[in-house]
Amino acid sequence: MAQAQKHPxxxxxxxSHLFYQGRQRRPLIDRAxxxxxxxxxxxxxxxxxxxxxxxxxxxxxxxVLAAMQAQMARATxxxxxxxxxxxxxxxxxxxxxxxPGDLDRVFFVSGGSExxxxxxxxxxxxxxATDRGHRWKVIARRPSYHGSTLGALAVTGYEPLNAPxxxxxxxMPTIPAPTAYLDRDALSMEERGxxxxxxxxxxxxxxxxxxxxxxxxxxxxxxxxxxxxxxxxYYARVAEICRHYGVLLIYDEVMSGAGRTGAFVAAEHWxxxxxxxxxxxxxxxxxxxxxxxxxxxxxxxxVLDAGGFLHGYTYAGNPLACAAGLAxxxxxxxxxxxxxxxxxxxxxxxxxxxxxxxxxxxxDVRGKGLLTAIELIADRATMEVLPPALNAHARVVELAFExxxxxxxxxxxxxxxxxxIMVCPPMIVTEEQLDELVGMLxxxxxxxxxEAGLPGG
Numbered sequence: 001m002a003q004a005q006k007h008p009x010x011x012x013x014x015x016s017h018l019f020y021q022g023r024q025r026r027p028l029i030d031r032a033x034x035x036x037x038x039x040x041x042x043x044x045x046x047x048x049x050x051x052x053x054x055x056x057x058x059x060x061x062x063x064v065l066a067a068m069q070a071q072m073a074r075a076t077x078x079x080x081x082x083x084x085x086x087x088x089x090x091x092x093x094x095x096x097x098x099x100p101g102d103l104d105r106v107f108f109v110s111g112g113s114e115x116x117x118x119x120x121x122x123x124x125x126x127x128x129a130t131d132r133g134h135r136w137k138v139i140a141r142r143p144s145y146h147g148s149t150l151g152a153l154a155v156t157g158y159e160p161l162n163a164p165x166x167x168x169x170x171x172m173p174t175i176p177a178p179t180a181y182l183d184r185d186a187l188s189m190e191e192r193g194x195x196x197x198x199x200x201x202x203x204x205x206x207x208x209x210x211x212x213x214x215x216x217x218x219x220x221x222x223x224x225x226x227x228x229x230x231x232x233x234y235y236a237r238v239a240e241i242c243r244h245y246g247v248l249l250i251y252d253e254v255m256s257g258a259g260r261t262g263a264f265v266a267a268e269h270w271x272x273x274x275x276x277x278x279x280x281x282x283x284x285x286x287x288x289x290x291x292x293x294x295x296x297x298x299x300x301x302x303v304l305d306a307g308g309f310l311h312g313y314t315y316a317g318n319p320l321a322c323a324a325g326l327a328x329x330x331x332x333x334x335x336x337x338x339x340x341x342x343x344x345x346x347x348x349x350x351x352x353x354x355x356x357x358x359x360x361x362x363x364d365v366r367g368k369g370l371l372t373a374i375e376l377i378a379d380r381a382t383m384e385v386l387p388p389a390l391n392a393h394a395r396v397v398e399l400a401f402e403x404x405x406x407x408x409x410x411x412x413x414x415x416x417x418x419x420x421i422m423v424c425p426p427m428i429v430t431e432e433q434l435d436e437l438v439g440m441l442x443x444x445x446x447x448x449x450x451e452a453g454l455p456g457g
Contacts, residue, residue: 032059035426035433037406045401048437049408049424053222053255053371056282057331058426064287067327068320076320080312087322094329095292098264101273102296107309108317112254113147115278115291116216120151121311123214123248123276126299129306135213138250139203142174143414145224146216146252155216158224160415173207175199177221178230181364182383193231197238204245214248214275219266222255223410226373226420227366235270248275248299254291255371258282259332259427262342262369269368275299282427285328288321337427344429345369351438352423359445359456361386370427375412376419385418390452393419399447405440 013028027039035058037045050056057064071087078085092106107122109115120138127135140146142157150169156162157174178196180189187195204212219235221228242249251274256266260282263269267277276299280291303309315321332338349365352374356362363377376392378384386392393409396419400407412418425437450457 034058034060035429043404045404045406046433046437046440047406047426048400048441049406049422050282050426051286051406052281052408053260053422053424054281054286056258056260056285056427057328057335057337058428059286061285061287061328061331063331063334064285064324064327067330068287068324071320071323074319076318077315078319079314080317085317085319085322087319087326088317091322091326091329094326095279095294098329099277099294100265100267100271102298103273103277103294105295105297105300107293107295108322109280109291109293109313110289110315110318110321111291112252112278112280113149113152114313115254115280115293116147116152116155116252117149118293118311119216119250119276119278119295120155120214122293122295122299122303122309123250125303125306125310126248127213129302132213132246134210137207137212138172138214138216139200139207139212139247140172140174140216141177141218143177143224143412144174144216144218145222146218156224158415160411173203175203177225177228178234179225179228180231181366184382189231190233193233194237196230197234197241200238201241201245204241204247209245209247212245212247214250215242216250216252218252218256219270219272220256220261220368220371222252223408223422224415226375226410226412226422227368227371227424229366229368232270235272239272239274242275250274250276250278252278254278254280255282256368258285258328259338259341260369260371260424262338262345264338266368283328284321284325287328288318288324289315290318290321290325332427335428340429341369341427344425344427344431344434345372347431348372348423348425348429348434348438351434355438355442355445358442359449359454361449361454361456362445370429371422371424373420373422376421385413386452388417392448392452393421395451396421396444396448400441400444403440403443405437405444407441 030038030040096104140155144157146152146156154169180192253265257279276295284290352365363380364375378386397409408422412420
């Protein structure tokens, strides 16, 4: 019989046969409700990052659970080639009604990587169906993150994730992400935004305009850039460039969608309608694996006319997952959670700026709604990173966890250096819970400062 791998920190439990990214053991979960999670020892944790920016409406919402239970009593699976199902049809209509512009056709998947793969494949099949077969390149940004499958990874700009798999995929061209907050020049932020957007036009020309199919971007950055928001001028200029060159614009709203930024999708903040949009994470808020690709009929119909969309997943449009997604959207409306994300997001940003005032190594505070982050640096004047050996982002997460706070972190500068902490509580968060969250985060930052010999300890 195979022997399970022993893991440090798991002395109170049998060795695990599971493996994920590493050997670190975590407490065994017992239950969760609202913003809080309890382990089997009764210790309570505040979910300050909604898991991985997933649990948008909090844990154990009784109305969502009731909707799922009702659907389970009817049917948990119906293969799309054999049956249509009412939850999928209703959810597709609901999503199409909420999305901007002409994004009225919906393709369901089980997660963000699948949604991105679907967008890339729809774009390519549309090109083939409309005599644009010479277009195949998809320009992305670096840093960025669009998924862990090989297709999604090919448009991801995050060196530790890309490097091992380069021989196995066709990596796509990239342009710099609009990290205007790092620039030290005489330009205004609006001028910087246009300059970063114009890098897309430069890259299209460099690649050959007839070869470029699409440009994919996160309107508000996710884990790779730590809630990066470009200057307002960036968004309209990028859309204008894409239209000029006949390049499809793909918005990856896996993390920013479903209300987290204070709008149903972040595209609404800048009145941009992309050609394709992808959603997941908060879309079903962790109650079931669910994501979606949305596109207009002008892209979908030529593909269907040419023989159909050569793509699919076994659980696409699963009735139980779609029932959960529909109930989540109903709860977002019932509790007016998009407005709450906007209002509590503004309050959270004020509190995070308070941390910046207290801790000199907090160099930037950014985000939109309840998709926010702080970046840790060595010098605010130059935005020089902390020594990578400090592993600041991971250490702060551990210190916060010890204090009962869950936050999320990554390397900021392409995955190799730099540190940011994402603070993205569920959209049901109250002012009192924000005080609790930021208080624990402050304690973790103070402990880290003391360990690392930084001011503010």
